[in-house]
Amino acid sequence: MPTIKEIAVLAGVSRGTVDRVLNKRGGVHPDTQARILEIAKALDYRPNKAGIVLSAQRKNLKLGVVMFGTNNPFFDDVKEGLNDIESELSCYNCDIFIKTTPSFNEKDQIDAIDDLVEMGINALAIAPQNQEGVVRKIDELREKGIPTITFNSDLPSSSRIAYVGSNYRKSGETVAGLMKLFDHKGHLEIGIVGGAPSVLCHTERIEAFKEYMEKTPSVNIVDTVWNNDDDVTCYTVVNKMLSEHPEINALYFTAGAIEGGCRAVMETGRHKDMIIVAHDKVPSTVDLIKNDVIKATVCQQPYVQGTKPLQMLFDYLTTGETPQEINYTDIEIYIKENI
Amino acid sequence: MPTIKEIAVLAGVSRGTVDRVLNKRGGVHPDTQARILEIAKALDYRPNKAGIVLSAQRKNLKLGVVMFGTNNPFFDDVKEGLNDIESELSCYNCDIFIKTTPSFNEKDQIDAIDDLVEMGINALAIAPQNQEGVVRKIDELREKGIPTITFNSDLPSSSRIAYVGSNYRKSGETVAGLMKLFDHKGHLEIGIVGGAPSVLCHTERIEAFKEYMEKTPSVNIVDTVWNNDDDVTCYTVVNKMLSEHPEINALYFTAGAIEGGCRAVMETGRHKDMIIVAHDKVPSTVDLIKNDVIKATVCQQPYVQGTKPLQMLFDYLTTGETPQEINYTDIEIYIKENI
DNA sequence: TTGAAAGCGTTACCAC
DNA sequence: GTGGTAACGCTTTCAA
Numbered sequence: 220m221p222t223i224k225e226i227a228v229l230a231g232v233s234r235g236t237v238d239r240v241l242n243k244r245g246g247v248h249p250d251t252q253a254r255i256l257e258i259a260k261a262l263d264y265r266p267n268k269a270g271i272v273l274s275a276q277r278k279n280l281k282l283g284v285v286m287f288g289t290n291n292p293f294f295d296d297v298k299e300g301l302n303d304i305e306s307e308l309s310c311y312n313c314d315i316f317i318k319t320t321p322s323f324n325e326k327d328q329i330d331a332i333d334d335l336v337e338m339g340i341n342a343l344a345i346a347p348q349n350q351e352g353v354v355r356k357i358d359e360l361r362e363k364g365i366p367t368i369t370f371n372s373d374l375p376s377s378s379r380i381a382y383v384g385s386n387y388r389k390s391g392e393t394v395a396g397l398m399k400l401f402d403h404k405g406h407l408e409i410g411i412v413g414g415a416p417s418v419l420c421h422t423e424r425i426e427a428f429k430e431y432m433e434k435t436p437s438v439n440i441v442d443t444v445w446n447n448d449d450d451v452t453c454y455t456v457v458n459k460m461l462s463e464h465p466e467i468n469a470l471y472f473t474a475g476a477i478e479g480g481c482r483a484v485m486e487t488g489r490h491k492d493m494i495i496v497a498h499d500k501v502p503s504t505v506d507l508i509k510n511d512v513i514k515a516t517v518c519q520q521p522y523v524q525g526t527k528p529l530q531m532l533f534d535y536l537t538t539g540e541t542p543q544e545i546n547y548t549d550i551e552i553y554i555k556e557n558i
Numbered sequence: 559m560p561t562i563k564e565i566a567v568l569a570g571v572s573r574g575t576v577d578r579v580l581n582k583r584g585g586v587h588p589d590t591q592a593r594i595l596e597i598a599k600a601l602d603y604r605p606n607k608a609g610i611v612l613s614a615q616r617k618n619l620k621l622g623v624v625m626f627g628t629n630n631p632f633f634d635d636v637k638e639g640l641n642d643i644e645s646e647l648s649c650y651n652c653d654i655f656i657k658t659t660p661s662f663n664e665k666d667q668i669d670a671i672d673d674l675v676e677m678g679i680n681a682l683a684i685a686p687q688n689q690e691g692v693v694r695k696i697d698e699l700r701e702k703g704i705p706t707i708t709f710n711s712d713l714p715s716s717s718r719i720a721y722v723g724s725n726y727r728k729s730g731e732t733v734a735g736l737m738k739l740f741d742h743k744g745h746l747e748i749g750i751v752g753g754a755p756s757v758l759c760h761t762e763r764i765e766a767f768k769e770y771m772e773k774t775p776s777v778n779i780v781d782t783v784w785n786n787d788d789d790v791t792c793y794t795v796v797n798k799m800l801s802e803h804p805e806i807n808a809l810y811f812t813a814g815a816i817e818g819g820c821r822a823v824m825e826t827g828r829h830k831d832m833i834i835v836a837h838d839k840v841p842s843t844v845d846l847i848k849n850d851v852i853k854a855t856v857c858q859q860p861y862v863q864g865t866k867p868l869q870m871l872f873d874y875l876t877t878g879e880t881p882q883e884i885n886y887t888d889i890e891i892y893i894k895e896n897i
Numbered sequence: 898t899t900g901a902a903a904g905c906g907t908t909a910c911c912a913c
Numbered sequence: 914g915t916g917g918t919a920a921c922g923c924t925t926t927c928a929a
Contacts, residue, residue: 220649222922233900238924248898267649269611270922273905276608277924310559310606312905389896396895400853403742431895514739552891556735556770557728557856561906572916577908587914609906612921616909651921 221262230255241266242539268538275537276312282532283335285328286346286371288319291448291475292501293521297346297371300525308533315529316340323417325350332356336365341536344528346371349419353377366535368528368542372420380535383527385519386547391424391473393517393550394496395431398469399438401494401514407432408466411443412457414474421473424498428471441467446476454479461487469494478503481512500553508555516558520548560601569594580605581878605877614876615651621871622674624667625685625710627658630787630814631840632860636685636710639864647872654868655679662756664689671695675704680875683867685710688758692716705874707867707881711759719874720881722866724858729889730763730812732856733835734770736891737808738777740833740853746771747805750782751796753813760812763837767810780806785815793818800826808833817842820851839892847894855897859887 223241227234232251239247240255241264247255258264284301287294305315316335320327325348332353335343343360347353347369357367357377366380373382398407409432414421425443432438441464446453457480461467470493472480477497484490495513497504499521507513531542562580566573571590578586579594580603586594597603623640626633644654655674659666664687671692674682682699686692686708696706696716705719712721737746748771753760764782771777780803785792796819800806809832811819816836823829834852836843838860846852870881 220651223924224922234923235901235925236899239899242924246898251898265649267612267922269608269615269650270905271924272608273606273612273907273921274923274925276905310604311608312559393893393896396893400893401739403744405742549890550896551888552893552896554732554735554739554891556732557889557891562908563906573907574909574917575915578915581908585914590914606906609921610908612905612923613907613909615921 220267221259221264222267223264226255226258226262226264229258266538271538272311278312278341278536280311280313280342280533280536281338281340282308282313282315282529283332283338283340283343284315284317284345284529285331285335285343286317286319287323288321289448292503293475293499295501296521297525300522300527301529302525304526304529308529311533313533323348325352328353329356332360336360336363341365342532343367344532345369347374347377349374366532368532370524370528381528381531381542381544381546383531383546384524384548385420386550387420387423388427389547390498390517390519390550391427392431393552394424394471394498395428397496397515397517397552398471398494399435401496402437402469403494404468405437407438407469407494408464409438409440409469409471410457410460410464410467411440412453412460412470412472412474412477412480413443413445414448414476415445418474424473425471428473446474446480448474448476450476450479452479453477454483456480457483458486461489468492470496472497475499475501477513478507481507485512500558505558508553508558511555515552515554518551518553520551523548559606560598560603561606562603565594565597565601565603568597607877610877611650617651617680617875619650619652619681619872619875620677620679621647621652621654621868622671622677622679622682623654623656623684623868624670624674624682625656625658626662627660628787631842632814632838634840635860636864639861639866640868641864643865643868647868650872652872662687664691667692668695671699675699675702680704681871682706683871684708685863686713686716688713705871707871709863709867720867720870720883720885722870722885723863723887724759724889725886726759726762727766728886729837729856729858730766731770732889732891733763733810733837734767736835736854736856737810737833738774740835741776741808742833743807744776746777746808746833747803748777748779748808748810749796749799749803749806750779751792751799751809751811751813751816751819752782752784753787753815754784757813763812764810767812785813785819787813787815789815789818791818792816793822795819796822797825800828807831809835811836814838814840816852817846820846824851839897844897847892847897850894854891854893857890857892859890862887 223234223237227237240252318331354377361378368381369379370383444456453476490512497516500518504516562573562576566576579591657670667687693716700717707720708718709722783795792815829851836855839857843855
């Protein structure tokens with residue numbers, strides 16, 4: 220493997236000059252520059268990450284994280300990822316500051332970002348609200364030279380450099396495909412239980428699910444109700460839906476807090492013939508799968524959503540390599556046997 | 559983050575002495591040793607990986623890999639993983655030597671290992687034959703100070719330090735679970751198509767599958783045939799099985815070369831009502847899923863099987879951290895929509 | 898526009 | 914038993 224030192228010798232210059240060229244810092248004579256680039260290409264030079272990281276420790280990089288502080292246990296796995304990457308990067312003199320915002324409130328997120336900037340962060344990872352103010356704030360940071368990566372939910376219209384998270388349309392389609400495979404009667408009458416109509420990822424899943432099912436004649440979508448990520452609400456709305464629609468033989472839960480809903484199903488005694496599919500792998504969902512109430516759950520690698528954005532930001536700041544813009548997490552299917 | 563330098567200052571010794579203690583090289587006064595260990599513990603010292611890797615480059619580590627040279631495209635993904643990790647580790651002055659053995663022959667593998675040892679490898683990754691001679695050879699290497707990690711298939715009775723690969727029993731059970739969920743008739747008559755009775759991983763899958771299904775009254779396993787990982791053979795045996803058993807309504811392919819078998823099914827016109835589940839994600843399987851011939855395929859992260867063993871060996875040789883012994887890859891379910 | 902040197906954390910080698 | 918020092922590859926700062 221060629222090193223900067225070797226290139227310097229071959230080009231008859233000092234290591235500093237090679238570094239200036241390779242990292243586009245400017246101030247080098249065009250001829251020298253051309254010569255160095257040619258040699259680097261010929262030798263297939265690739266920088267040594269260990270050297271870069273070691274050297275970067277003198278910068279004391281600071282990374283900021285903004286996310287919901289909800290009690291949705293889905294985020295426990297995200298947090299586990301955050302903790303692991305924090306402990307790894309701390310060895311490289313890189314600090315991570317995490318801010319959780321209590322409500323689904325735009326201003327809270329913006330304030331959190333401002334706080335982090337105040338603390339001197341060099342980059343930001345955010346699970347953002349889908350709101351204009353947050354977009355503008357990300358653009359503002361970009362101009363200040365602070366790159367942002369979105370995770371869990373994207374803001375394509377902002378100038379974030381990358382997104383790490385689920386392809387919600389494809390995950391809705393995967394649930395649709397599963398239900399068709401599970402369909403034992405040859406005809407599905409489906410009730411959908413979403414979180415809240417304002418949460419983009421849930422509505423995207425539902426939209427894709429519906430569009431996909433519309434192409435299938437043997438499937439009918441009966442009703443869509445919302446549980447506001449709340450167990451009690453979930454019980455009530457599912458109870459009501461089932462009594463109004465005795466024909467329902469399949470349920471699609473797109474959000475958290477499904478325990479109450481499943482309880483409502485079990486009370487009717489219809490869960491044996493009901494095809495229930497959910498998202499994410501929280502403890503209550505695992506239990507429901509083990510007890511044959513839910514047939515399958517479709518997941519989105521929450522741990523990766525915690526680690527990867529920060530890893531990418533760290534790499535970007537140290538090695539300068541531009542991350543891939545769209546990083547969809549795998550769509551994982553779990554049933555009783557592989558959960 | 560504390561460094562060796564800091565510990566040295568606090569303990570009133572040199573960096574060399576701290577290094578000797580932390581890496582158990584011996585030759586240090588017990589009192590000094592105790593003092594240093596105490597300080598390291600108190601500061602929660604964790605070695606800096608970038609520093610270790612940089613320093614380790616002077617060793618020019620060599621890793622050996624032994625695997626089948628079969629034309630089974632499953633191994634293409636493993637090889638992709640091998641290539642990626644090779645290119646990454648090459649930056650750290652670590653070379654990787656890959657030997658593929660042509661046949662399912664014990665002696666070939668042992669010869670390949672001997673060749674690699676001759677070349678001076680510091681560690682070995684092997685997708686092993688399940689044979690006594692290979693076990694003994696691994697034990698022999700261990701005594702020479704050359705650690706081995708098995709991948710794809712394990713040799714628990716050998717002194718390999720770790721295994722990376724599928725839990726074949728669990729993956730067979732997952733197929734069983736899927737088939738039960740897909741069962742539209744309320745009664746499964748299943749034909750099993752294995753690779754070869756001598757390949758451990760296939761027989762393990764089948765065994766677990768059968769044991770699991772035996773607990774289910776509505777399931778009957780009609781017959782088990784072998785295709786020797788060969789398309790033509792597969793066509794023949796499936797053709798024969800289907801004509802002898804018109805009651806079969808589900809097929810479980812546990813190995814590669816399933817295209818011929820599926821062709822036989824399609825020729826009978828029974829594929830519309832046939833529940834077919836397979837393993838691994840090779841191009842032909844993807845096609846068969848997209849064309850609704852196969853309902854699902856259960857995979858075992860081949861890419862990870864290529865990268866992780868070498869990453870673990872490199873870490874073990876440089877940082878000295880003992881790898882986890884059993885590293886099961888995820889059991890991934892793919893259907894038409896998430897493939 | 899360029900060069901020289903220090904420093905990041907660890908390991909290895911040579912003195913004592 | 915222990916200390917000092919050079920080396921791994923890269924970046925940064927100061928000086929020319």
